[in-house]
Amino acid sequence: MNRLDRSRPLRWLCTFAAIAALALVLFPVYAIIVGSFESTETLFSGTFYWLPHQATLDNYRTVLQGTSASTQATVSGSQAGHILTSLLIGLGTTIFALVVAVPAAYALSKYRLRVTVIVVSALLVAQIVPSIVLATSLFIIFHWIHLVNTYPGLILADATYAIPFAILVLRAFFFSLPNELMDAARVDGASEWTTFRRIVIPLARSAVITVAVFAFLAGWGDFIFALTILNGSGIEPITLGIYSYLGNYSTDWGAVMASAVIALLPAGVMLALAQRYIASGLTAGSVKG
Amino acid sequence: MNTPTGGPRLSARRKQQLAGWLFLSPAIAYLLFAFALPIIYNVMLSFEQTSPATIAHFTAPWAGLDNYRAVFNDPTSRDAILRTFEFTFGSLLGQFIIGFALALLFSLRFPGGTLARSLIIVPWLLPLIVTGVIFRFLFQAEGGAINQVLLNLGLVDSPVQWLNDPHLAFWTILVANIWLGVPFFTILLYSALQDVPVEIKEAAVIDGAGPWQRLRLLIVPIILPVIEVTLLLGFVFTVKVFDLVIGLTGGGPANSTQLITTWSYNLSFQVFNFGQGAALNNVLLALALICSPLYLWLSRGSLETSQGGAG
Numbered sequence: 001m002n003r004l005d006r007s008r009p010l011r012w013l014c015t016f017a018a019i020a021a022l023a024l025v026l027f028p029v030y031a032i033i034v035g036s037f038e039s040t041e042t043l044f045s046g047t048f049y050w051l052p053h054q055a056t057l058d059n060y061r062t063v064l065q066g067t068s069a070s071t072q073a074t075v076s077g078s079q080a081g082h083i084l085t086s087l088l089i090g091l092g093t094t095i096f097a098l099v100v101a102v103p104a105a106y107a108l109s110k111y112r113l114r115v116t117v118i119v120v121s122a123l124l125v126a127q128i129v130p131s132i133v134l135a136t137s138l139f140i141i142f143h144w145i146h147l148v149n150t151y152p153g154l155i156l157a158d159a160t161y162a163i164p165f166a167i168l169v170l171r172a173f174f175f176s177l178p179n180e181l182m183d184a185a186r187v188d189g190a191s192e193w194t195t196f197r198r199i200v201i202p203l204a205r206s207a208v209i210t211v212a213v214f215a216f217l218a219g220w221g222d223f224i225f226a227l228t229i230l231n232g233s234g235i236e237p238i239t240l241g242i243y244s245y246l247g248n249y250s251t252d253w254g255a256v257m258a259s260a261v262i263a264l265l266p267a268g269v270m271l272a273l274a275q276r277y278i279a280s281g282l283t284a285g286s287v288k289g
Numbered sequence: 290m291n292t293p294t295g296g297p298r299l300s301a302r303r304k305q306q307l308a309g310w311l312f313l314s315p316a317i318a319y320l321l322f323a324f325a326l327p328i329i330y331n332v333m334l335s336f337e338q339t340s341p342a343t344i345a346h347f348t349a350p351w352a353g354l355d356n357y358r359a360v361f362n363d364p365t366s367r368d369a370i371l372r373t374f375e376f377t378f379g380s381l382l383g384q385f386i387i388g389f390a391l392a393l394l395f396s397l398r399f400p401g402g403t404l405a406r407s408l409i410i411v412p413w414l415l416p417l418i419v420t421g422v423i424f425r426f427l428f429q430a431e432g433g434a435i436n437q438v439l440l441n442l443g444l445v446d447s448p449v450q451w452l453n454d455p456h457l458a459f460w461t462i463l464v465a466n467i468w469l470g471v472p473f474f475t476i477l478l479y480s481a482l483q484d485v486p487v488e489i490k491e492a493a494v495i496d497g498a499g500p501w502q503r504l505r506l507l508i509v510p511i512i513l514p515v516i517e518v519t520l521l522l523g524f525v526f527t528v529k530v531f532d533l534v535i536g537l538t539g540g541g542p543a544n545s546t547q548l549i550t551t552w553s554y555n556l557s558f559q560v561f562n563f564g565q566g567a568a569l570n571n572v573l574l575a576l577a578l579i580c581s582p583l584y585l586w587l588s589r590g591s592l593e594t595s596q597g598g599a600g
Contacts, residue, residue, distance in 0.1 A: 014399035021391055022405055028423045028468065029411060031434055035426060046431040104316030111309030117592055119317065124588055125581045126324050130529035132550045133570040136557045137327030137334065140344055160323050167316060186301075192308030221416030223532040228558060239418045243536070246422065253426060260419045267414035275407050 029264065036060070036257040043253045059254035063262070079259045082241040086220050089237055090266070092155040093219030094212050097162035102208065105170030106200055110182060120171075126164040134160055135228040142229060149231050157225040162215035173207035174200070210277040213270050220266050238263050328574065334567035341561045349564070356568035365544050366569060369552040373576075376463060376548060377527040383467035384523060385516075388474025393504075395475070396482040406479070413472040421536020424465040428452055428537075455545035458538050462546050465537055466530060473526075474519055481515035482508065518587050525577050525584075549573045 034052055035043065042053045063079045108116050138157050139148065147153030177200065185195040201208070223239040230236065236244075242263060245256045333348075335356050343349035360366045395406050412420065427434045428451040439445045451457050485508055493503045509516070531550040534540060540547040540555065547555070549569055557566030585592070 011397075011399040014394060014397050015401050017394055018399065018401065018405040021394065022408055025409055025468070025471065026411060027434075028420075028427060029415070031427060032423050043432065048432050048434045048437040100315045100319050103312035107309045107312035111305060111312070113306070113309050113313065115313070115317075119313065119320070120592055121585055122320055122324075124585055125578070126320065128525045128577045128581055128584065129324060129328065130531075130550060130570075130573050130577055132529070132531055132553050133331055133574050134323065134327045136553070136563065136566055136570055137330040138323070139558075140334070140563065141327065141330060143344060156323060159319070163316065163319060163323075192305060196312070217414060217416075221418075223416065223418040223535070224554075227535075228554075239416055239532075242418060242422060246425075246536070256422060257426065260422050263416050263419050267411075267416075271407070271411065271414060 032257045032260050035253065036261045038254060040252065040254050059258035062252070062255045063258040079238055079241045079262065082236050082238040083262060085235055086237040086239070086263075088151065089154055089158060089222070089226075090216040090220035092151060093158040093162055093222075094215040096155055097159050097166050097215040098208065098212060100159070101163050101166035101170055101211065102201065102204070103196065105167045106174055106196060108167065109171045109174035110177075110179065110200075120168075123164040123167055126160070127168075129160075131160065131224045135224055138225075139228050148229060149234060151235065154222075154225055154229055154235070155219070157229055158219045158222045159215075161218035161222070162211075166211040166215060169211055170204065170207050173204060177203060206277065209274060213274050213277055217267060217270065221263070331567045331570050331574070334563055335571050337564050339562065339564040344561075344563065352564060356564040359565050360568045360572070365547060366552060366556075368544070369547040369549050369569075370572060372459070372547065373528060373549045373573075376459070376466070376530070377524060379463050380466045380470060380527045381520060381523050383463070384470040384474045385520065387467065387471050389478050391471065391475040392478035392482055395479050406476075409475055410472045412469050417469070417530075417532035418536040420465060420469055421533045424461060424468075424533075425452065425537050428461045452538060453542055455543045458542060458546045462534050462537055465533055466527065469533065470523060470526070474523065477515060477519045478512065481512040485511050514587070518584075521580055521584055521587065525580055528573060528576050549576075 031048075034049070036059050037052045037055045037057070038049065039054050039056050039058060042049065065078055065080075104119075107113060108120060134157070138153075142148045142153045147156070181199060181203075182195050185199050186192075190198070220237075221239060222237070223243070226237050226240045227243070230240065238259060242256060242259045245252065245259060336352055336354075337343070337349040338352040338355070339349045391409065395402055395409075415423075428436075430436060430448040430450050430453065433448075433451070435451070436445070436448045439449065449457065451461050489507060489511075490503065493507050498507070529550060530548065531554065534546055534548055534551050535554075538546040540551040544552075549572060553566045553569040553573065556569060557563045
C-alpha cells in the first residue's frame with residue numbers, strides 16, 4: 001500500500017476544501033448568470049439575490065433587440081450584430097494564425113535553418129510585449145495603409161496574441177514526430193509541400209485544435225485592439241458593445257450582464273468540447289524545456 | 290561529400306533549405322510587421338512633437354526628451370508607474386500563495402479532483418473586459434454581492450464605497466486580478482508537482498519528515514524552476530493588464546486606479562497626445578523587456594532543442 005494514501009475522512013476533507021475553493025472561483029461567473037435573469041427592478045433594489053428573484057428573459061430580449069424595457073436606464077443598440085462580428089473576428093484570427101503558424105512551427109522544428117534560434121527567441125520575447133504598445137503604433141500605421149476600422153486590420157492585430165503562442169506550442173509538438181516519417185515520404189518522391197500537407201498536418205491535428213481554440217478565444221475576447229483600431233462606426237465586436245453599455249450614465253445592469261453571459265458562451269462551449277486541448281495548451285504554452 | 294552522389298544530395302539539401310525558408314517566411318514577415326515595426330515606430334513617436342494633425346504624416350517635428358520630461362513631471366503618470374509596481378507585486382503575491390495552495394490540494398488524490406481541476410481554469414478563459422464588468426457588479430456599493438456578504442457577517446455597518454472611494458478602488462482591481470491569475474498558477478504548479486517522483490516523497494515520509502518539512506526542503510527545491518518561470522510570466526502578464534481595469538474602474542475614481550497601460554491609452558487616444566503616450570509605452574516596454582533575458586535563459590531548453598532538429 002502506498003504510504004502516502006490518505007485515510008478516507010481526510011480524502012473527503014480534501015473534496016470539501018476543493019468544493020469551497022471552486023465555489024469562490026466560480027461565484028463571480030454564477031453571479032452574472034443569475035443577474036442576467038433578474039428584472040431591472042430587482043437589480044436596482046439594492047439587494048443582491050443569491051438565487052434568481054423574479055426570473056425573466058427581458059435582459060436577453062433587450063440585448064438582442066436593442067430596445068430597453070427598463071425606464072431607469074437606456075441602452076444603445078442591439079448586440080445581435082456584435083455577436084456575428086465577434087464570431088468573424090474570432091474565426092479570421094484562427095485561420096490567419098494557423099496559416100502563418102503551422103508551416104512556421106514545422107520549419108522551426110524539422111529544418112535546420114540558420115535563423116531558428118533568432119526566430120524562436122523573437123517569438124518568446126513577442127509574448128512579453130504589452131498590447132498597448134502595439135496598439136498605439138498600429139493605429140497610426142493602419143491609418144496610413146487604410147486598415148483602421150477594417151476586419152483585416154483588426155485580425156492582423158489580434159493575431160499578435162495568437163501567432164507567437166501557436167508557433168511555440170506547435171513546434172514543441174512537431175519535435176515529437178519522428179524524422180523517419182518525413183524521410184520515408186521523401187524517399188517515395190513526395191515534395192516537401194506534399195509531405196507537410198499529407199503527412200505532417202494530419203498527425204498534428206490535436207495540437208492544431210489546441211492552438212485554434214486559443215486563437216479563437218483571443219480574437220473573440222479582444223478588447224484593446226477593438227477599442228483602438230476600430231473607431232466606433234461600423235464594425236463593433238461584443239466586447240466593445242459591453243463597454244458601450246457601461247458608458248451610459250446609469251448602467252442597465254440587466255443588459256450588461258446578459259451581454260456578458262453571451263460573451264462567455266464560446267469559452268463555455270470550448271471548455272465543454274475541448275477541455276483536454278485547453279489544459280494541454282495552458283501548460284505547453286508556458287513552461288517549455 | 291565527394292562521393293559521386295554528392296552533387297544530387299547537395300541539391301536535395303538545398304531544396305529542403307528553400308522549403309524551410311518558404312514555410313517560415315510568412316511568420317518572419319508577420320513578426321517584422323506586427324512586432325518590430327510598431328516597437329520601432331513607438332520609439333520614434335516618443336521623440337516627436339505630435340498633434341492630431343501629425344498622425345496623417347510619417348513624421349512629426351523632433352521633440353527631444355520633451356515627452357519623457359512631461360511624463361515624469363506629471364503626477365498622474367508617476368503615480369500610474371508606481372501603482373503598476375504595487376499592483377504587480379500584490380497580484381503575484383496573492384496569485385502565488387493561493388495558486389500554490391490549490392495546486393497542493395489538487396495533488397492529493399480525492400473524489401472529484403479531476404473535475405475540480407478542469408473547472409478551476411474558467412477565469413482564465415473569460416474575455417478580460419467581461420471579468421472587469423463582473424467585478425464592477427460584485428463591488429457595487431448598493432446591491433453588490435461583496436458588500437452584502439460583509440454586511441450580513443456584521444463586518445461593516447454600512448455599504449463600503451469600493452468603486453467611489455479613491456483609497457479603496459485599488460483593492461478592487463487587485464482582488465479581481467488575483468482571481469484572474471490564480472488558475473494559471475494552480476495549473477502550472479500542479480503539473481510541476483506531478484513531476485516530483487513518488488519515491489522521493491515516500492522516502493521522506495519514512496525518514497520522518499513532517500508535511501511542512503517535506504514541502505520546504507524537498508518539493509519546493511525540485512519545482513523551483515517552474516516557480517521561477519511562473520512568477521516571471523505572471524509578472525509580464527500583470528504589467529500589461531488593461532481590459533480588466535477599464536471594465537472595472539475605468540482608471541477612476543479620480544485616476545486612483547490608473548496603471549501605465551490605462552494612462553497611456555488615455556494620453557494617446559483620449560487627449561491625442563501620441564508622443565507622451567508612446568513615451569509612457571516605452572517605460573512599460575522596458576519594464577517588460579527587462580525580463581526577457583531571464584525568460585530566454587529559463588526557456589533555454591526550447592532554444593537548444595532547435596539545434597537537434599533534422600536537416
